Structure formats: structure tokens, C-alpha cells
Amino acid sequence: MSALTCISPVDNQVFATREPVSIEVARAMIRQGKTAGKAWAQRPLSERRDIVMAAIHRLGTEKDDAANEMAHMMGRPIHQFFEFNGCLERATYMASVAEEALAPIIIENSLQFERRIEKEPRGLVLIVAPWNYPYLTTINSLVPALISGNAVLMKHATQTLLVGERLERVFKQAGLPDGVLQNIYLDHETSSALISEGHFGFVNFTGSVGGGKAMEHAAAGTFTPVGTELGGKDPAYVMDDADMDAAVAALMDGAFFNAGQCCCGIERIYVHETRYEEFIEKAVAEVLRLKLGNPFDKDTTIGPMANVRFANEIRQQIAEAVEAGAKLHIPASAFPLDDGAAYLAPQLLTDVTHDMRIMQEESFGPVVAVMKVGSDEEAVRLMNDSSFGLTVSLWGQDAERVAHLGKMLETGTVFMNRCDYLDPAICWTGCKDTGHGVTLSILGYNALTRPKSFHLRKN
The missing domain is CATH 3.40.309.10 (Aldehyde Dehydrogenase; Chain A, domain 2)
Known part of the structure; x- marks a missing residue:
């Protein structure tokens, strides 16, 4: 299995190298995530929201180091690193609408019947992030995924190899329980194999059209929902x-x-x-x-x-x-x-x-x-x-x-x-070969939860 290597465009030198995990290690991480996610989903919404926002604020304290790292990894001018401002704006909005977005839909609550639709987390969410805006694109799904009670496995592009480590660390420092958010290094073949085994409740992919097709092909027959945002012209x-x-x-x-x-x-x-x-x-x-x-x-x-x-x-x-x-x-x-x-x-x-x-x-x-x-x-x-x-x-x-x-x-x-x-108040979505993912806005919670209906006859 070849090492994942980030070549800096600044000087064409190796900036970072990581070894991809084996499929056995990946499956163990998946089991850990699913177990941790069940306990996380039982925490009150207010606690989940507070921990997520604490992590986002902690992330902001590292923006100078992150800007330096990003300039090395993908070449963006260091004084144009505005991603953390966007992360805070988007996370703050998504946190502010979480209670409304996740509230049950009450159809009837009478002496005879209670009828409602609740929104449950999907379980373990796989986020596959691109290299061009690796923090922002991850936050679009990561924040609502965690707030709604999911666990997350996060895979970043080789060109921005170190982003996932920083995100995992700051969320853990903010009090997120072990296993709820895990950064993973995977090659393409292992990623596809894991999706085809049906391990995930939802897959969110941002990247190329070819990459999106590979994700949907891997998920075919598993009934795993896949959200894609595949660029544009x-x-x-x-x-x-x-x-x-x-x-x-x-x-x-x-x-x-x-x-x-x-x-x-x-x-x-x-x-x-x-x-x-x-x-x-x-x-x-x-x-x-x-x-x-x-x-x-x-x-x-x-x-x-x-x-x-x-x-x-x-x-x-x-x-x-x-x-x-x-x-x-x-x-x-x-x-x-x-x-x-x-x-x-x-x-x-x-x-x-x-x-x-x-x-x-x-x-x-x-x-x-x-x-x-x-x-x-x-x-x-x-x-x-x-x-x-x-x-x-x-x-x-x-x-x-x-x-x-x-x-x-x-x-x-x-x-x-x-x-x-x-x-962040308006959903980010597309059509045609851009894909059919929906992130941000109150609608951004829909893909990360599933409806469960209750029809209770009291007498």
C-alpha cells in the first residue's frame, strides 16, 4: 500500500506523508464510531451543540498555524486564509437553527392519539473532503452531522493531508467523546470497499465528477444515501x-x-x-x-x-x-x-x-x-x-x-x-453534473437524519 504524500506546490518538495490504514483497521474504526455514536446521540441537543461550537472557537485560535500549513500544502497566499471566518459563520448559523430543524413534527396530540414524525441521526457519516477549501467544505456537513447526533469518519484529500488531524484534535479538546469524530487515511480502493460493504448511514463527497461517480458506484446496491457536490462551470x-x-x-x-x-x-x-x-x-x-x-x-x-x-x-x-x-x-x-x-x-x-x-x-x-x-x-x-x-x-x-x-x-x-x-441560511446545492447534495440552511439537516413516524393510540 503506497504512502499518501503531499507535494507542496510552493517548492515541489514533500511536505507531509502518511500511511493509509488497512481495511481491517478501518473496519475497527468504523465499529468504534458506531458504538460511540449511539452514546453521543443520547446526549441532549444543547450539550452536543455546545461542544461543537466550543470546538469551532478553539479551531479559530489556530488560524495562523493553519494558514501557514495550507500555504505549504496547496499554495494559497497566507494572508488570504479566510476559511476560519467562514467556518465560524456557518457553524454559528447551523447551531442556531438546530432546535427548529431537529424538532419533531407534531401531527396530533389528543386524548386518543399521538402522531408525530421524529428525526433520528443516520448513525455513522463518512465525509470525503476536497483540497481547495478543506475546512469550509468539511464544516458544511460536520457541524450538522455532529449536532444531530451522528458519529463521523473524516477522510481528507492527499493534497491537504494534515487538515483532518487538526480538526479531530480541536474537537477532542473541546470535549467530544472518543470515537465520535475520527480522521482516517485511506486509499481510493479501500474507501470504495468500505462504502460497498454498507458501513455508513450517509456519505458526503465533495470533489470531481469522476470521484462522485466512483462514490455512487461503490454505494450501488447498499441503499446508502450519497450527497455529492462536484464542482461547476x-x-x-x-x-x-x-x-x-x-x-x-x-x-x-x-x-x-x-x-x-x-x-x-x-x-x-x-x-x-x-x-x-x-x-x-x-x-x-x-x-x-x-x-x-x-x-x-x-x-x-x-x-x-x-x-x-x-x-x-x-x-x-x-x-x-x-x-x-x-x-x-x-x-x-x-x-x-x-x-x-x-x-x-x-x-x-x-x-x-x-x-x-x-x-x-x-x-x-x-x-x-x-x-x-x-x-x-x-x-x-x-x-x-x-x-x-x-x-x-x-x-x-x-x-x-x-x-x-x-x-x-x-x-x-x-x-x-x-x-x-x-x-449559510440558504442551502448549498446544484443540479446536473454538479451533483445533488444539499448542505447548509435548515435543509442541511435533512440529509443527516432520517424520519421515524410514531402513531400511538392511547385508548
């Missing part, structure tokens, strides 16, 4: 009445923050023909203000991609688009630190078509393509011309117009005059 539409300065600033940040390595990052932009030239001029100027560099440099605004092969995939998509007629707007000379490896210069393309991979396949890197459109109808048609459906960002002054367009869009979230944000 998120579009934006800049209308004829948009605040252009605000649109450009937000959309370029949405496209290039974290080197574009965000499932809801902006990858396609459609601009009304009356504002197209203005948008391109201002967008190019905004991109040229970015600084590619070492993530430990305080002036760096875009660090290396997490892995050389990710960067090379972007280079290939760009090269194919240019070969097919696309125009590059960012000269190579503007970003001399592009080393042909993990450090990749940001790029903006025009003269693109939907026949190009750059407009169809997820890029997940620092590149954005822009197209001119003549009408709202054309913009909607092009935005829907995608196998993904996570978020859409619409820019204009008329909320009624935006809402009308939003109803026609095949997406999980419609944003107006903002992008690349998760509101």
Missing part, C-alpha cells in the same frame, strides 16, 4: 444596466481568488454587447493588477496552483482555445514568475465559442473566458449550455428582471450583484 451575465466597476471587481475576484480553484468560481462571463468593450478594458486592467508569487510573500495575490498537473490542464485548455481562434488578453511578460509548472499566470480570453473545452469543461484554475451577447434570451441559452449547474451570477439594477431570468436558469443558486459566496 459557473457563468456570469453582465447586463446593459450593470454597475460596471462593481461587476468587474467582483467577477475578477470570483475568477482568480485561490488561483481560480473554487467550485463556484467564475469561469464563463457573458456581457451585453452595449457594454462589452467597456467590460473587457476594465477586466484586463483588473487582472494586470494581480501579483503571481510565493504564497508567503505579503504582496502576492495569486499563488501557485495546488499541483503541477492541474496547471498543465489549464495550459492545455488555453492552448486548444487559441488554436481554435480565441484571443489572449494577458501577455506572458506581465507575469514572469509563471514557471511552466505550478505557478500559472492568470489569463482572460475572448473570441471563444461553446465548441471549445474552455467553455464546457471545468477549468478550476486562473482563467476566465468572455463572450458578447445581444439579449437576455441569448445569455440564458448560453449559461444553460453546460453539463454543470452550481451558481449563476447576474449583474444589473432590476431585481425583478434578475429573478425572472433566474427562474429559467439551470443552477443551484442565483446571485444578483455578487458571486462566489455561501450564505
Whole structure:
């Protein structure tokens, strides 16, 4: 069994190595989790909630160390490590709605009958987290899973190998009983085998479409529910009445923050023909203000991609688009630190078509393509011309117009005059190849619990 090795994109050196556990050890951890989870579920909701929130606050005290560690593991500039702010915001909201979300639904409570629907924890939840935002994506499911009385087995990506250790430690320090939350190191084959054996009450996976298919394939026939969030090719539409300065600033940040390595990052932009030239001029100027560099440099605004092969995939998509007629707007000379490896210069393309991979396949890197459109109808048609459906960002002054367009869009979230944000009060979900998971909001508790009906005849 090969070791799991995190190669830092900063210097291409080994940063961390861990040995994956055998399937026998994994099964023992599963048994421990199930046993611990039964006792945990019997604890009052208020106790479970208090312990979880204590852990989240404890996690916040380690943000400087975590930022340093994350910069080494996946290259995000150290001063852009905002994940713990999001963790606190999301956890606080999910804790605040827990009592409402988990309350029984009372149908009747009379002298003759008591009829109600209760919500029980699913048991042992497997969370498989991605490397791009490993704390935030874990918290989305971890907090409601624990608050609702589940035990959790947590597997993190090799690129962010050490995140699970930190999470397990702070939750234990906050008083979470042994076995309720366990970090585990697994290879893909063992992960699939464990799922196919039906050990889990729920599997939550965030990652690639291929990874999501592997999870669903492993769970086939076990009746294990699987929640998936598999990325996107998120579009934006800049209308004829948009605040252009605000649109450009937000959309370029949405496209290039974290080197574009965000499932809801902006990858396609459609601009009304009356504002197209203005948008391109201002967008190019905004991109040229970015600084590619070492993530430990305080002036760096875009660090290396997490892995050389990710960067090379972007280079290939760009090269194919240019070969097919696309125009590059960012000269190579503007970003001399592009080393042909993990450090990749940001790029903006025009003269693109939907026949190009750059407009169809997820890029997940620092590149954005822009197209001119003549009408709202054309913009909607092009935005829907995608196998993904996570978020859409619409820019204009008329909320009624935006809402009308939003109803026609095949997406999980419609944003107006903002992008690349998760509101914990609104469910995070998608459609098509983005997957069908639901996290956050009061609905986020539904996947992590199962209904049990009581029909009690008293006399």
C-alpha cells in the first residue's frame, strides 16, 4: 500500500506523508464510531451543540498555524486564509437553527392519539473532503452531522493531508467523546470497499465528477444515501444596466481568488454587447493588477496552483482555445514568475465559442473566458449550455428582471450583484453534473437524519 504524500506546490518538495490504514483497521474504526455514536446521540441537543461550537472557537485560535500549513500544502497566499471566518459563520448559523430543524413534527396530540414524525441521526457519516477549501467544505456537513447526533469518519484529500488531524484534535479538546469524530487515511480502493460493504448511514463527497461517480458506484446496491457536490462551470451575465466597476471587481475576484480553484468560481462571463468593450478594458486592467508569487510573500495575490498537473490542464485548455481562434488578453511578460509548472499566470480570453473545452469543461484554475451577447434570451441559452449547474451570477439594477431570468436558469443558486459566496441560511446545492447534495440552511439537516413516524393510540 503506497504512502499518501503531499507535494507542496510552493517548492515541489514533500511536505507531509502518511500511511493509509488497512481495511481491517478501518473496519475497527468504523465499529468504534458506531458504538460511540449511539452514546453521543443520547446526549441532549444543547450539550452536543455546545461542544461543537466550543470546538469551532478553539479551531479559530489556530488560524495562523493553519494558514501557514495550507500555504505549504496547496499554495494559497497566507494572508488570504479566510476559511476560519467562514467556518465560524456557518457553524454559528447551523447551531442556531438546530432546535427548529431537529424538532419533531407534531401531527396530533389528543386524548386518543399521538402522531408525530421524529428525526433520528443516520448513525455513522463518512465525509470525503476536497483540497481547495478543506475546512469550509468539511464544516458544511460536520457541524450538522455532529449536532444531530451522528458519529463521523473524516477522510481528507492527499493534497491537504494534515487538515483532518487538526480538526479531530480541536474537537477532542473541546470535549467530544472518543470515537465520535475520527480522521482516517485511506486509499481510493479501500474507501470504495468500505462504502460497498454498507458501513455508513450517509456519505458526503465533495470533489470531481469522476470521484462522485466512483462514490455512487461503490454505494450501488447498499441503499446508502450519497450527497455529492462536484464542482461547476459557473457563468456570469453582465447586463446593459450593470454597475460596471462593481461587476468587474467582483467577477475578477470570483475568477482568480485561490488561483481560480473554487467550485463556484467564475469561469464563463457573458456581457451585453452595449457594454462589452467597456467590460473587457476594465477586466484586463483588473487582472494586470494581480501579483503571481510565493504564497508567503505579503504582496502576492495569486499563488501557485495546488499541483503541477492541474496547471498543465489549464495550459492545455488555453492552448486548444487559441488554436481554435480565441484571443489572449494577458501577455506572458506581465507575469514572469509563471514557471511552466505550478505557478500559472492568470489569463482572460475572448473570441471563444461553446465548441471549445474552455467553455464546457471545468477549468478550476486562473482563467476566465468572455463572450458578447445581444439579449437576455441569448445569455440564458448560453449559461444553460453546460453539463454543470452550481451558481449563476447576474449583474444589473432590476431585481425583478434578475429573478425572472433566474427562474429559467439551470443552477443551484442565483446571485444578483455578487458571486462566489455561501450564505449559510440558504442551502448549498446544484443540479446536473454538479451533483445533488444539499448542505447548509435548515435543509442541511435533512440529509443527516432520517424520519421515524410514531402513531400511538392511547385508548
